[in-house]
Structure formats: structure tokens, C-alpha cells
Amino acid sequence: MIRVVLPAHLRALARVAGEVQLDVAAPVTQAKVLDALEVRYPMLTGTIRDQATGRRRSFVRFFACELDLSHELPETELPPAVAAGTEPYLIVGAMAGG
Amino acid sequence: MTGVRVLVGTRKGAFILTSDDRRLDWEVDGPHFPGWEMYHLKASPADPDRIYASQSSGWFGQLIQRSDDAGKSWQTMGNTFAYDGDPGTHQWYDGTPRPWEFTRIWHLEPSLTDPDTVYAGAQDAALFRSTDGGQNWREMAGLRDGALPAEWQPGAGGLCLHTILLDPSDTERMFVAISAAGTFRTDDGGSTWRPKNAGLLSDGIPNPDAEVGHCVHHIAMHPSRPDVLYMQKHWDVMRSDDAGESWREISGNLPTDFGFAIDVHAHEPETIYVVPITSDSHHFAMDGRLRVYRSRTGGDQWEALTDGLPQENCYVNVLRDAMAVDRLDSCGIYFGTSGGQVYCSADSGDSWAAIVRDLPPVLSVEVQTLP
Numbered sequence: 080m081i082r083v084v085l086p087a088h089l090r091a092l093a094r095v096a097g098e099v100q101l102d103v104a105a106p107v108t109q110a111k112v113l114d115a116l117e118v119r120y121p122m123l124t125g126t127i128r129d130q131a132t133g134r135r136r137s138f139v140r141f142f143a144c145e146l147d148l149s150h151e152l153p154e155t156e157l158p159p160a161v162a163a164g165t166e167p168y169l170i171v172g173a174m175a176g177g
Numbered sequence: 178m179t180g181v182r183v184l185v186g187t188r189k190g191a192f193i194l195t196s197d198d199r200r201l202d203w204e205v206d207g208p209h210f211p212g213w214e215m216y217h218l219k220a221s222p223a224d225p226d227r228i229y230a231s232q233s234s235g236w237f238g239q240l241i242q243r244s245d246d247a248g249k250s251w252q253t254m255g256n257t258f259a260y261d262g263d264p265g266t267h268q269w270y271d272g273t274p275r276p277w278e279f280t281r282i283w284h285l286e287p288s289l290t291d292p293d294t295v296y297a298g299a300q301d302a303a304l305f306r307s308t309d310g311g312q313n314w315r316e317m318a319g320l321r322d323g324a325l326p327a328e329w330q331p332g333a334g335g336l337c338l339h340t341i342l343l344d345p346s347d348t349e350r351m352f353v354a355i356s357a358a359g360t361f362r363t364d365d366g367g368s369t370w371r372p373k374n375a376g377l378l379s380d381g382i383p384n385p386d387a388e389v390g391h392c393v394h395h396i397a398m399h400p401s402r403p404d405v406l407y408m409q410k411h412w413d414v415m416r417s418d419d420a421g422e423s424w425r426e427i428s429g430n431l432p433t434d435f436g437f438a439i440d441v442h443a444h445e446p447e448t449i450y451v452v453p454i455t456s457d458s459h460h461f462a463m464d465g466r467l468r469v470y471r472s473r474t475g476g477d478q479w480e481a482l483t484d485g486l487p488q489e490n491c492y493v494n495v496l497r498d499a500m501a502v503d504r505l506d507s508c509g510i511y512f513g514t515s516g517g518q519v520y521c522s523a524d525s526g527d528s529w530a531a532i533v534r535d536l537p538p539v540l541s542v543e544v545q546t547l548p
Contacts, residue, residue, distance in 0.1 A: 088212055126237035130258075
């Protein structure tokens, strides 16, 4: 079970509190986690990745195990602790005013 | 209960203001979608409980929300706004070509007759339509085919399609306005479009009377006379009596003819309203005084309306979609400001009172007249 932490605005949009748990088949990659997230919560489609390009939105970051995974390729496998569900995959709204 | 429902989009959420027909006591509901930019909310004329809302943020992109119970609850609708084919390029600020890129929806215009049909004006400029209540969107790409899009260029707010007018007497005719491109009209339900900018003069472009390239800020129509259009251009207030075939200036005695908002009295098609703004570099009310100007002659002669509006130390702006009118017997006029005030006049502009004073900056105001 993959644990995903959403930023507050997306938790409100998806109407969830706390972490989201997703079933993702191995090998667990960022793309597969985000695909599973959008299947479970279709209202999040387009909010994390641009619909036209599929790329991560500029002000969204991906963290796990104290690593910044934002610039990793979508098909890169996530750390074993994330795949095992002992550490969460963090989707973070970048710190920026506005 | 006869009354009004005011839909307010702000920089940080949406608010719904309701009152009976006296328009003295208001219930304020919100914020809906707190923290999100709510560019526009508008209800279906065919189903007053159906409200569409454009929700966006610099972090998380564009979403469309729909309520079927007058704003009590909302559901997230489709947000795939894909350009039809390769949209090519438009001019960037420095004159270089730049590929079309979707950013947000500025304006939602529900059909006059079908609650499930709604039009959306996009940045970068394009017109989308949904016929299933906002779930699926398709670009009406004919707008770009005949309207010289390579000559379009962004205004300070981006290259946005911000105004959509539906002709109540002809289901095939629509008007849209784009900053900075101009006004365009279709007579065949959106298949083909032509620029309708003859008579506009804009000093900020190389050819002041070019066919396209004008920074039209807003256009307005009275439903009883759809061939008569009023326009607030970047500079100049304009009028057309032939459905946009030709325009003439009606700025008359306005203290400045820069502004964004323009609207028409519900029962007097020759009575129009603007809010003059000092200039394109100031973007605030002139001389620290917030004044609505009314013309009862279809333009040229204007009177300042000040009763109840701040007349000193006021430096707010009023954006293009932030003025609306209700259709009660005594016509109500509404506008919202960059300072978070929403003002109402229940007597056609003679006197004003703030409904709310401390909202986030107001992006849009629409009014429903309830049976």
C-alpha cells in the first residue's frame, strides 16, 4: 500500500483528510502512483500534472525519504521505503507567495 | 420570494450574496473554494439553481465546478481544455511568435435555453463549449481560422478571451472579445467568425485602425436590442448600432475613458454604466474618488454617480467582469472592487451602499434575479 500525502488545497478538492492509501503494482514509479491517484480521485486530474504535456506543474514538488524527487523521470522507481509503505510520498505545493 | 443572488468571484474564493427585492439586508455565504482564484461564476438562465464556476490557481491549474442547488454543494467537472489541432503561434510581448498555451478560463457563459450547454473563454485565447454540463469541452476552433490569430497579442493580463455575448434573438449569432485582439462575431453558431473592429482606433499598436490587435476590455448588450453593442476599450468607450460592423466613440464628457467594466440598464437600453479608471498605468479610480458614470443617452453625455461611494482616498480598480445588473422593476446595479468591496445600487445608480467591504480582491460579479 502506497501512502500519499496531498497538499491542503488538493485534500479539500478530493474531500479527504490525512493520508491517501493506494494500491500500486510493482515496480512502483511516480507515474504509476499519480495515475492511481487520478483514477481514485478524478477531480485531481490536471492539478498535479499539466493535462496537455503530462509534466509536473511548476509549483508542485515531489518529496520522499528526505529526497527531492521532483526532477526524476516519471518512470523512475520510488525508494523502497515508499514502495513498502513505511514512508509516505509527499506531493507538496511549492512555497511561494500569492 | 422575489430577490437577488449575487455571485462574486475573488482572488481567494467565491462568495454568494443574497437579499430580498429591497436589497437592504444581505446574507453572505462563503468563501467557497477558499484560497483559489475564482475568475467567474455564472448561473444558467434556464435553470437558476445551476451555477458554473471557474476555479484556478498558479499551483494546481484550472478546474470547473458546477452546482445544481444554487451553490449549496459543488461537483468538480471536466477540465481538459485541449486546443483543436496545432493552434500555431500568436505574438508575444516582444513581438516574437509564441505557441498557444492554455492557462485558465476567464469567463463562463451558460446557454440561454439549455442548462447543459455552456461556453468558456480561455487564456491563451480560445472559445470552448460543453454540451454535457461541463464534463467535456471542445474548442470552437473556427474562431482562430478566420480571425487572423497570428496578429493577436497578450494584454497585461494575458491573451484572454474574456467576454461572450449570446444573441437572444438569433441562436446562431454570438460575439466574443479578446485582449488584445478585438471583437469577433459568428452568424453560424460558431463555425466561422470574422473580426468586427471597424472604427476602433488604438494608439498602442502600429496600425491604429488595424482589423485586429485592439485591446477590447469588455462589451455589453441589452437583450431587447442585440444589434446595439457598447464597448469599454483599453482607452475609449465605443458603441455599435449594427452588430459590430462599425463602431463610434461615445466617451463624451467622461473624465477619463480608460476602464474595464461596462453594462446596460435592465429596462432602459440607452442607459449605460462605466467606471472610469485613471489610466492604464494607474489602474485606480481617478482623484481618489470612486465614481460610476451613467449615460441615459446611449453615450456621449455622462453624469457622475457618487452618493454612497467613497469620495476621498479611494484607489481601487473595477475589473471587466465585475459589474452586473439585476432585472427587478427598480433596476439594481452592482460592482466589485480590487479592495474587496461589493457595492449595490437599488435605484439605477442614484445611490449606493456596500454589501460587503472586506472580501479578497474582486474578479467578477454576476447577478441572478430570483422569481
